[in-house]
Amino acid sequence: MTHIAIADQEPHLHHPKTFIGKYIWSQDHKVIAIQYASTAIFVGLVALLLSVLMRLQLGYPETFEFINPNVYLQYVTMHGMIMVIYLLTALLLGGFGNYLIPLMVGTRDMVFPYLNMLSYWFYLLSVIILMASFFVPGGPTGAGWTLYPPQAITEGTPGAGVGIIMMLASLAVFIVAFTMGGLNYVTTILQARTRGMTLMRMPLSIWGIFIATVLGLFAFPALLVSAIMMLFDTVVGTSFFMPAILSLGEPLQHEGGSPILFQHLFWFFGHPEVYIVALPAFGMVSDVLSVHARKNIFGYRMMVWAIVIIGGLSFVVWAHHMYVSGMNPYFGFFFATTTLIIAVPTAIKVYNWVLTLWRGDIHLTVPMLFAIGFIFTFTHGGLSGLFLGNVVVDLPLSDTFFVVAHFHMVMGVSPIMVLFAAIYHWFPLISGKQLHTGLGKLHFWGTFLGTYAIYLPMHYLGFLGVPRRYYALGEASFIPESAHALNEDITIAAIIVALFQIVFIINVIWTLRSGPKSERNPWGAASLEWQTPDVPPKHGNWGDELPVVHRWAYDYSVPGVEEDFIPQNVPDSEVPGHPEHPEFKPKDSREED
């Protein structure tokens, strides 16, 4: 049931008059989306730089004087945390979620625009706290992005004093920001869709964002409580996660806490987090594939249910991150089973993406290239997940570079392929200009081939048994010289991939400054966001009247119809070639009989 009054809140929209009101303290979901996205991309570049520094140490352990074990672990930790939370979650939901939801469901703004604005400013605050931790005594925490206690808060770990407190505080603020944004997304999708926009007519982007947000609203509280409990442990001296232990030979005043409790809480958040990142990406890539193949998404209903089922299952697989954590080993049976079951709906999604292309009319545009690249990298990353999910196979591979390679393929490279696909795809809508195709293709090839050159061989270091989070491998009887050489090669590939991102930045800056104006709907997309009266859409999105939706978002190449797409807001009677059209003339005389 949609509520048009909520969708059409024109009389109540707060139209700002000043520059500050329009672009800084803005309540317009599109401006907030751009604020979110720019901040996220900025911290993402910081995290990219950290990964290059990390790779320099791994590739050339004797060379870089400023990288000691302390800073190395700080690079590892901050790279991971920034990429997962402050880049991917923020860009996919705060950025694309904010931009696309009102436009795709046909409303004038989020239902709580003021809360939406607050969400961004809390997010910015969390980023500032996080970045500030680089400048405090002892530097940021180096506990690994998983922040496992006791190590995270005891001496012997970089940033165990101030750094970890800043990290936990930043996470808590981020979660407040996410909750304000997330409640908005869910309420807007459920309550403010325009007339005719039934749930089963929503584009898959919205389904992905919707379910991911619901997951976030359930999962982030687990991280929030564990952050607060750890803050208490380190600041007040409680013992939620701290048993009686020594720290570098000195007894600590803790007793009775459980380090494994933290891991359960962390992964109860952490695993759904994978899908908080993956599901919006799944949704957006479905739409990109469909538009650029001029073909409806294959098996739409199955795709929706797969998103819902994956979302549900993602809450009962968390302990597959903990097979070797010392938890009760009988849990292994349950979690291996649930984990491998999740492969079925995930595989269906992959099949349906490929089958969407099958018998399509594939335009190999830049967004399409990234989307095809995604299918390849995600298939690879998803399949390697079947190794780690199967508890016995996890034993030799856990905590090795196989894990690093797997999760980078599946939740690093793959969502980022989709993010680029999405940026190239929606850039004309957001800015009114189209990114340069040649530079875009260059960016694609460098990124796609480069990342595969990084991560394919990395799996084999894992099979060999090379552990992750090692400052230097040193000598071990099972590590051959060639592994060190391979590490060098991976570092070179990583640097090349990082450099290719400069092409992207140049492309964006050049296009914004002097790129040609794009057409209104350059890809011929049928979904609602391209049907606004103005491109880029103005505040309030829809001009005088909200659109009315007559069909799903995937009416491409409908037989008999002249155009190869029918926008969602066009009724059958206005589609040239459609039997309902007043000027419809059947071509085939037999049909008249």
Added chain:
Amino acid sequence: MVIAVVLLALVVFTVIVHLASPWWLTPLASNWGSIDSTIEISFWVTGVVFVAVNLFLAWVVWRYRHTNKHKAHYEPENKPLEGGLTLVTAIGVAAMLTPGLIVWANIVNVPEDAQVAEAIGQQWQWTYRFPGDDGELGSADARHVTVNNPFGLNPEDPTGQDDVLINSHRIHLPVDESVKLYLRSTDVLHNFAVPQFRIKMDLVPGTETHQWFEPSRTGTFDILCEELCGIAHYTMRGQVVVEERAAFDDWLARFPTFAETQRQPQIDLAAGEQLFTSCAGCHGQDGAGNPDQNAPNLTALTPDYMARQLRYYRDGIRGTHREDTAGQQMAAIAQSLFSGESPGADQRNLLAYIDQLPDVDSPATIDGDPKRGRRVYEPCAACHGVNAEGRPMLSAPQLAGQADWYLRRQLEHFSLGWRGEHPEDQYGTQMQLMTRTIKSPERLENLLAYLSSL
């Protein structure tokens, strides 16, 4: 168009990399071949899917690329196709999961006749414990840990008195006998992993975990900590020596029981002073050392450190490299030093005498920038202390007050592999790995200048 060819090429490339990869599972050395088989099954299932999906993708992209001649097909759903693919996927998943769960059941169920042993992790070293004749490990807890009871055994527990304590990073195990290895940590999380054994398990402070395996061939295998445990995580290495039962028994008999380590022997300082005369020639009457004799400052060293080094010199663990002339000299002296009836008591008396000598500071001889050196020292501080005072609980010697020329030589020897190379040198590997953080001669000089300034 290009993308279709590239996808095809990537599939071929991936298969070739897989088949030709020199990096693969290390040769198995335990009973867990069934894990390898499950990996193989997983490879077949996932490999077929990977190749099939991506080749189909490449073909589709090539076959249905945009031309002006065709229009896309309109087919929202295809129930039989979707259902069929779901079924095939479910079968593939079951084919991997079923053997996986069967093997897991074997891993969960420890054989009743498995022998018991314990690995203890602390930042950043391994030690081990075997039960005595009663076949039972006594209770232990981090709260019992002291310098004299580093294993944290409960002194009141009678079952722990005969436990054999292995204060070494090397554990020996008999071949072809299953062992249930208990895992205990006294500080943070660690992980006991031997790649050739295939399995691994975390050590969790506050509780005890375990794993079981049966070493299937003799040899020496590296133990790695695979759960991030702080800045020296990468140096937390140990070794498993798998050998025949008889050799194992001989090895185990060399180690003391808990009760034996708790006896407090009498100290005779006069006897120690007597023995010290043979040291004073090089190290000086005040023990302050002498660069001309290559003799370090003994007053800056603790008895437990000196005891360990004397043992290393005596047993050919230190001072054996032909380029280490000063070390060879000391090794010869250590071997002849305690020729009396009770060498153990002699050594204790000597070290007690040295320990009560007043501390003498060593003059700085190396130019460097102590301010910059402070940054170089950062990773060292975790073990050696913020003021380089040493931490006996971590067996990390004091560095403050020691002669800088001596420290320089030792650090150089570690990084050249002249010291710390012997497999029995418990902290040698660790120091070799830690010296990699120094990275340049200037930084070494700055470090030494900083240490001299403390």
